[in-house]
Amino acid sequence: MRIRPKMKRTAVTIAFVISLVTGSLSIMPEPSHAFSGQVIQKGASGDDVIELQARLQYIGYYKGKIDGVYGWGTYWAVRNFQEAFGLPIDGLVGATTKNKLVKASKYDKSYVKSQIEKGRSFTHYGKQSKQAKNKAGSSGNKPMATSVPPGFSQNDIQLMANAVHGEARGEPYEGQVAVAAVILNRMQSQSFPNTVSGVIFEPRAFTAVADGQIWLTPNETSKRAVLDAINGWDPTGDALYYFNPDTATSAWIWTRPQIKKIGKHIFCN
Amino acid sequence: MLRILTIVVLSLAAVGTGFWGYQEHKEKNAILINAENSYQRAFHDLTFGIDRIHDQIGATLAMNTRKSLSPALADVWRLTSEAHSDVGQLPLTLLPFNKTEEFLGSIGDFSYKAAVRDLEKEPLTNEEYAHLKNLHEQSADIQNELRKVQHMVLKNNLRWMDVELALATEKEGTDNTIIDGFKTVEKKSQGYSETNVSTLPGDMNKLDDNHLKKNKAAPISQKEAVEKAKEYVQMKQVNDIKVTKSGKGSDFSFYSIHMTNKDGGEASIDMTRRGGYPLWYIINREVGKPALSLNDANNKAVEFLNRNKMKDLVLYDSTQYDNVGVFTFVGEQDGIRIYPDAVKVKVALDNGQVVGVAANEYLENHHERKLEKPALTESEAEKFINSKVEIQEERLAVIKNDLNKEVLCYEFLGTLGEDTYRILINAKDGTEEQVEKLRRAEPVYDNLL
Numbered sequence: 001m002r003i004r005p006k007m008k009r010t011a012v013t014i015a016f017v018i019s020l021v022t023g024s025l026s027i028m029p030e031p032s033h034a035f036s037g038q039v040i041q042k043g044a045s046g047d048d049v050i051e052l053q054a055r056l057q058y059i060g061y062y063k064g065k066i067d068g069v070y071g072w073g074t075y076w077a078v079r080n081f082q083e084a085f086g087l088p089i090d091g092l093v094g095a096t097t098k099n100k101l102v103k104a105s106k107y108d109k110s111y112v113k114s115q116i117e118k119g120r121s122f123t124h125y126g127k128q129s130k131q132a133k134n135k136a137g138s139s140g141n142k143p144m145a146t147s148v149p150p151g152f153s154q155n156d157i158q159l160m161a162n163a164v165h166g167e168a169r170g171e172p173y174e175g176q177v178a179v180a181a182v183i184l185n186r187m188q189s190q191s192f193p194n195t196v197s198g199v200i201f202e203p204r205a206f207t208a209v210a211d212g213q214i215w216l217t218p219n220e221t222s223k224r225a226v227l228d229a230i231n232g233w234d235p236t237g238d239a240l241y242y243f244n245p246d247t248a249t250s251a252w253i254w255t256r257p258q259i260k261k262i263g264k265h266i267f268c269n
Numbered sequence: 270m271l272r273i274l275t276i277v278v279l280s281l282a283a284v285g286t287g288f289w290g291y292q293e294h295k296e297k298n299a300i301l302i303n304a305e306n307s308y309q310r311a312f313h314d315l316t317f318g319i320d321r322i323h324d325q326i327g328a329t330l331a332m333n334t335r336k337s338l339s340p341a342l343a344d345v346w347r348l349t350s351e352a353h354s355d356v357g358q359l360p361l362t363l364l365p366f367n368k369t370e371e372f373l374g375s376i377g378d379f380s381y382k383a384a385v386r387d388l389e390k391e392p393l394t395n396e397e398y399a400h401l402k403n404l405h406e407q408s409a410d411i412q413n414e415l416r417k418v419q420h421m422v423l424k425n426n427l428r429w430m431d432v433e434l435a436l437a438t439e440k441e442g443t444d445n446t447i448i449d450g451f452k453t454v455e456k457k458s459q460g461y462s463e464t465n466v467s468t469l470p471g472d473m474n475k476l477d478d479n480h481l482k483k484n485k486a487a488p489i490s491q492k493e494a495v496e497k498a499k500e501y502v503q504m505k506q507v508n509d510i511k512v513t514k515s516g517k518g519s520d521f522s523f524y525s526i527h528m529t530n531k532d533g534g535e536a537s538i539d540m541t542r543r544g545g546y547p548l549w550y551i552i553n554r555e556v557g558k559p560a561l562s563l564n565d566a567n568n569k570a571v572e573f574l575n576r577n578k579m580k581d582l583v584l585y586d587s588t589q590y591d592n593v594g595v596f597t598f599v600g601e602q603d604g605i606r607i608y609p610d611a612v613k614v615k616v617a618l619d620n621g622q623v624v625g626v627a628a629n630e631y632l633e634n635h636h637e638r639k640l641e642k643p644a645l646t647e648s649e650a651e652k653f654i655n656s657k658v659e660i661q662e663e664r665l666a667v668i669k670n671d672l673n674k675e676v677l678c679y680e681f682l683g684t685l686g687e688d689t690y691r692i693l694i695n696a697k698d699g700t701e702e703q704v705e706k707l708r709r710a711e712p713v714y715d716n717l718l
Binding site: 038039040041042043044045049057063064067069071072076079092143145146147148149150151153154157158159172173174177195196197198200201202203209210211212214215217221224227229231232233234235237256257258259260261262265268269 | 299303306307309310312313314316317318320381416419423426513516517518523527535539549551553562563564566567586587588592594595599611613615625629630631661662687689707708709710711712713
């Protein structure tokens with residue numbers, strides 16, 4: 001019977017420890033499963049990437065802006081983290097990498113989010129202090145940054161979308177990608193200017209430019225078509241010209257070797 | 270009688286004047302559009318030019334040998350002079366824009382002097398290097414401001430003709446976004462005293478040796494082509510199919526197949542007549558909110574390639590654009606990356622459907638290559654790299670160089686400051702084949718304004 005009081009004491013201690021642990025757990029700012037279940041891969045964007053960047057910045061691996069796009073800077077940070085923690089170095093953020101990262105760092109989601117919403121970009125989110133520089137970052141729940149194909153800015157894409165919309169709205173989707181592809185083929189060709197704007201505004205090159213239709217507001221489809229063309233889809237078979245056989249006034253254009261017809265336009269070399 | 274005649278003559282005259290007036294009006298409008306277009310062209314060329322200047326200065330920072338540094342600096346010089354002439358074409362005479370022009374001038378002077386110097390004997394000093402770095406940062410500021418103005422111009426359809434008017438009438442307090450934007454650009458400059466459009470390393474020009482031109486497989490019929498296309502694209506509930514043959518201007522003959530389905534989706538596919546190899550296909554439909562991660566989509570893309578027996582490919586790049594993921598795969602042989610053998614796969618993130626494939630480069634270039642042993646070791650090649658670059662990743666790769674030849678290179682990915690660079694060193698003689706600054710994600714300008 002001498003065991004009893006001891007047991008009682010142990011039980012009390014255990015209860016105390018448990019309450020301590022659960023208590024401290026509820027105080028802890030972040031749950032351990034903050035990331036969603038996805039494997040985060042280079043090129044991804046969204047909340048998981050924000051958390052990834054914030055955590056990596058917290059422990060000093062990531063030095064860039066927290067912008068929610070998994071680009072090169074994030075990629076090197078992930079790889080160096082994986083190397084330091086003895087994980088396979090592949091730049092893929094799966095369950096093991098996430099667990100290690102969650103253990104090694106802190107992430108105060110509401111704080112980071114509120115700073116981002118206030119339009120601040122972090123220069124340092126780390127141990128010493130929670131500093132945020134008051135500089136234009138972003139606002140609201142909109143994405144802060146966006147992936148663009150190498151060599152092109154969002155504005156280049158917009159300008160091309162304007163041209164595609166002016167030239168080929170009402171054509172099948174393929175025909176819109178094709179018009180964008182012709183602009184790109186011209187940029188590559190020695191006989192045409194080397195810039196998006198140079199090709200589009202070349203006098204007498206596009207009717208939509210000559211009659212001002214280029215300034216109609218383009219829709220999402222034409223923007224998609226431009227992105228597809230930039231990313232490597234060329235429905236025209238490397239065409240440099242196209243024309244509408246019903247309205248073409250130049251006899252010269254008929255002498256070009258024709259590659260194929262898409263919708264109302266004939267594409268040629 | 271006379272009265273009737275007068276009425277007829279007068280009314281004819283009235284109609285004639287009206288017609289003449291209308292013609293004049295039309296001509297005037299055409300000329301206005303023309304003038305506006307040349308302003309727009311100069312403006313967009315300018316922003317594009319500044320983009321390039323910034324990237325090209327960045328690339329020179331990571332270069333090492335005179336052989337590639339001199340041409341790169343000469344290119345910066347060329348780009349600045351182009352940008353300078355673009356500024357000159359804008360109706361900004363009434364706006365103080367001289368600081369920006371001076372900035373362009375100072376980049377031009379520096380790059381010219383450095384480009385014509387024998388950098389082998391007289392390499393860039395530390396101060397000059399610091400100056401170059403400084404120019405790189407400053408050009409980033411100007412690039413950013415100009416892009417904001419450009420975004421506003423495109424978003425709100427702003428006219429340069431209006432700027433000209435506003436400047437000419439000198440109305441105080443007129444709210445003109447372009448003028449304000451340019452004033453900011455100017456403020457940013459106050460503190461300071463040729464493009465390869467390729468998404469892959471190497472040159473984008475076609476190799477002379479095009480395998481599709483030499484393709485001797487047995488031709489297939491239109492019917493067979495349609496069957497193959499259906500199988501390949503896997504579109505459901507197709508209700509209309511059109512097939513057309515390629516014209517005489519094409520390098521080889523192919524079928525174009527266009528399908529539509531009940532939900533208004535459309536699919537286009539081109540397939541070679543000989544052998545029925547699918548060159549590319551694209552599906553256009555509304556893609557809903559992402560339900561898959563980029564990584565899940567990646568697996569779908571790999572599944573697709575395996576199903577269609579496209580072998581020896583490794584993932585090179587993956588990018589999410591809103592609701593779709595675009596994956597670039599490149600060839601691999603004996604552990605060496607073959608960049609000319611590229612395939613792009615586009616996957617919808619709402620349901621994992623493969624909504625586009627571009628395999629033409631792969632079909633044109635893919636073959637078993639005789640790969641030579643590299644003459645240099647990796648550490649020998651590394652010595653050709655600027656010591657300021659911190660190397661993160663390295664491998665052997667085959668690229669197309671600017672002479673349109675395939676060459677074996679050591680590919681180094683390294684960082685300098687916050688930027689990442691790709692440096693390709695010829696594995697035979699250590700030539701710097703390409704030094705390229707890899708772009709970062711772009712801020713969404715809507716949020717910044």
